[in-house]
Amino acid sequence: MPTASDFKRMLRDASLRVTSPRIAVLSAVHQHPHSDTDSIIGIVRDGLGAVSHQAVYDVLRALTAAGLLRRIEPPGSPARYEARVGDNHHHIVCRSCGVIADVDCAVGEAPCLTASDDHGFEIDEAEVIYWGICSGCSTSTSS
Amino acid sequence: MPTASDFKRMLRDASLRVTSPRIAVLSAVHQHPHSDTDSIIGIVRDGLGAVSHQAVYDVLRALTAAGLLRRIEPPGSPARYEARVGDNHHHIVCRSCGVIADVDCAVGEAPCLTASDDHGFEIDEAEVIYWGICSGCSTSTSS
DNA sequence: CCGTTTTCTTGAATGAGTCAAGTTTTTGAG
DNA sequence: CTCAAAAACTTGACTCATTCAAGAAAACGG
Known part of the structure; x- marks a missing residue:
């Protein structure tokens, strides 16, 4: 399992700024693949304290666009994310x-x-x- | 293209009651495959006048459950329906x-x-x- | 350390679909 | 044909996932 510094490197390599919400989201998805957005918000808050849901939505979109995460949307389910790309x-x-x-x-x-x-x-x-x-x-x- | 009496027979064969919203929805999906629910509501209203959106949702669900329609949900799009089953x-x-x-x-x-x-x-x-x-x-x- | 740019917070808004209560229609039985 | 029971439809409120918008905070190149 990658460490926090691995996640920082991943972000830098993707030309993304390094922020704690981004590290927490990356970590959450690595540890809990196929989680939906709401679960990810919960995991991130367990680690960081208060984080807005909007921040998580933004981070998930940025990381998906950068190719660090993959979004999957099975019919009948909210969007889910995984780190295996x-x-x-x-x-x-x-x-x-x-x-x-x-x-x-x-x-x-x-x-x-x-x-x-x-x-x-x-x-x-x-x-x-x-x-x-x-x-x-x-x-x-x-x- | 099937006619209204064909649609009536399809409904009877599926043990479904024959109603004008159902015939109109079946007809709409046969004529416009891959339409989303909102478009189907529009087409049905063009043919029948006022029909509630709830009725169309109910009909689409009943016809899908009966195997007369197929629901497809591409990520990023609302649900769509087709008659090719x-x-x-x-x-x-x-x-x-x-x-x-x-x-x-x-x-x-x-x-x-x-x-x-x-x-x-x-x-x-x-x-x-x-x-x-x-x-x-x-x-x-x-x- | 500073300014620019990006990201995060807060809070409202949207779109697709569902829930619930009551009315109307369909249809099988008499 | 008539009636009652069951199924379907209408109306209107509501939920859930997600997005929009404006301002505050943080990141980072110089």
Whole structure:
């Protein structure tokens, strides 16, 4: 797990100013991947004390734009964030409890799939969401 | 394009009551695939006069649950609906203007992809969204 | 250390969708 | 055809996630 100085370096390398909210958000997402914005706000406040929700929204947007975080938006859920970027992996979402797990992409680079008909689009990414029931939910439901 | 009596039969076959809002919504989605809820409300009102937005939300939910419509939710866009159901096709979304096109699935049945690691999930669907720039946007941007 | 620029705080506002109570419509049974 | 029960629709308030806006505070190059 990266340390605070690692996060500072990441921010500098991305030409972003180093602030405590940014370090706290980076740290929170590294420690709790697939968290939604509200959870991240809670984790950040546990570490720093009062931080406005707006600051967290701003930070998440800046870090996502800089490529330090990735935003995922499964239908039916608020936006979630993860720190694993650049490897074009995919996700499995549980239809019952909403938990998300990572799925490695066999190809690794986007777009990892070719459309049967691209309709003239210049396709740069193929995003895959697998839907199913996680092991915890399937056992509790079938019992 | 199906007629009003076709829509009535579809509703009866799905054990749903036949009402004018339902026929109008079915017709609207058949004629304007990938429309968002607000556009559908507008189209329905053009045909029927006053219809509450709540009625359209209720109808869309009932028709989706009955399998007559499919709901699609590209990140950054409100929910959209289409009448092409049952063939597990996918979508291309333009990053610039948001327009959506259908992409046939080579396999046809869900799940059409196998995850490299299913993490113990029982996967029933693999949803693919291709992201890119449509031909209209790429020509206007490059000029 | 200072000024500029960026970021954060505060608080209001927006958009999509849901909740709830009451009225109307549909439809199967008589 | 008529009626009652169930389902659907209307109205209007409300929630949630997110954004907008204006001013205060912090970062950092010089």
